[in-house]
Amino acid sequence: MKHCLFFLGKNQEISLSELKNLGIKDLKSFTKNLAYGVYSHKIDLKKFHNQLGGVIKTSQIIDTLINFEEAADRIINELSKNHKKGKLIYGINIHSRDDSKKNRKSLDILLADIKKGLRKHKISGRYLNKRGQNVNNIIAAESLNKKKAKIYDIIEVEEDGQKKFLLAISIAYQNVDKYALRDYNKPFRDAKAGMLPPKLAQTLINLATGFDEAEDRSNKTIYDPFCGSGTILMEGLIDGYNVIGSDISENMVEGSKQNIDFIIEKMNLTQDTNTIKKNIFLHNAIEKFPESLKCDAIATETYLGEAFGKAPTLDQIEEQNKKLKKLYIAFFKNIAEKLKKGTPVVVTFPFYKGKTRSISLSGIIPEIEKLGYMNIELSEEFATLRYIRPDQIVGREIYKFIKL
């Protein structure tokens, strides 16, 4: 059992829901971007972290300190106990509610004390912090991976009215280069179909599958029936799953295939490109699905409707929603015939951001439930999980269903 700190991505609710779905227990938010949780799976924590879409960094708590002053000795002890030879590279981050000037000063004093302490142990060390600053995430991630640097976090928390400091060591950071590679460098992109960020695609898969202890996932199949350029398929492959995709547009089907080729090659994945590409086909989701179709989970960003150049009127939204609802209901009805009992279906539906309020697709959940599904609550605080970028008019609402 490991006590962990999860540094959350921009959308805290989605990140928390992902962690909960993946079996992290006793989840508790300290701040908007920082959550505590207990990890008790067998697989390596770093490997677990790498499949999360919504967590920027995972750290493991190694101690609770009553006074901040204890931190220097505790960190020197940690750094020196396993050190064999060579220069030690480390970094310290302080997360506290104190004003930043005081924080900066405390950090500088701590770094100087640690350096002095290490010298006493005849260890030469170099810290990654710039004066008075926490370590930059990109530098920390690179140093952790390439130079085996040790990055510590000290987090001020209050429990039963008493101030305490959690001391944690960083286990893994999100690999920004690898996300950039599959987001911006993939050969096929289509701005009109929308740009599903790979991290969100990864989260949708996690919300669908839940925690999977299996080392080998190649016998589990994720299906995306509105696959577009194949973002969900690519993330599914990276996470080791078998994938199937379909789309109404031939251009998209071809584009997805190109992206599959690209990701299998660039990320040295073990799945066979030709077999996967055969499983990407042209299909209208309102029509009967192929007899042979079999899958263990559906994760999809459905068609979100026609793009509006400027903020739509209420009438336009109503008209669009009517058409979309028809499409979604027809899809759920059709696919029901192909799904085993218990198959998870994670979908995104659109919502519109108005000046004064947001408008969702109303009344669709009970209609889907009538078709033999159960809606699963993904968020404790809100009725739905929402994702929208500041410049967007149309956002995505995430829903999970289980086939009954």
Ligand SMILES: C[S@@+](CC[C@H](N)C(=O)[O-])C[C@H]1O[C@@H](n2cnc3c(N)ncnc32)[C@H](O)[C@@H]1O
């Ligand atoms: C929002 S996009 C999905 C984008 C995708 N997640 C990606 O990574 O590019 C929705 C996709 O649904 C497809 N689509 C629209 N109507 C459809 C239908 N009736 N059946 C199947 N696909 C459909 C569109 O061609 C489009 O590629």
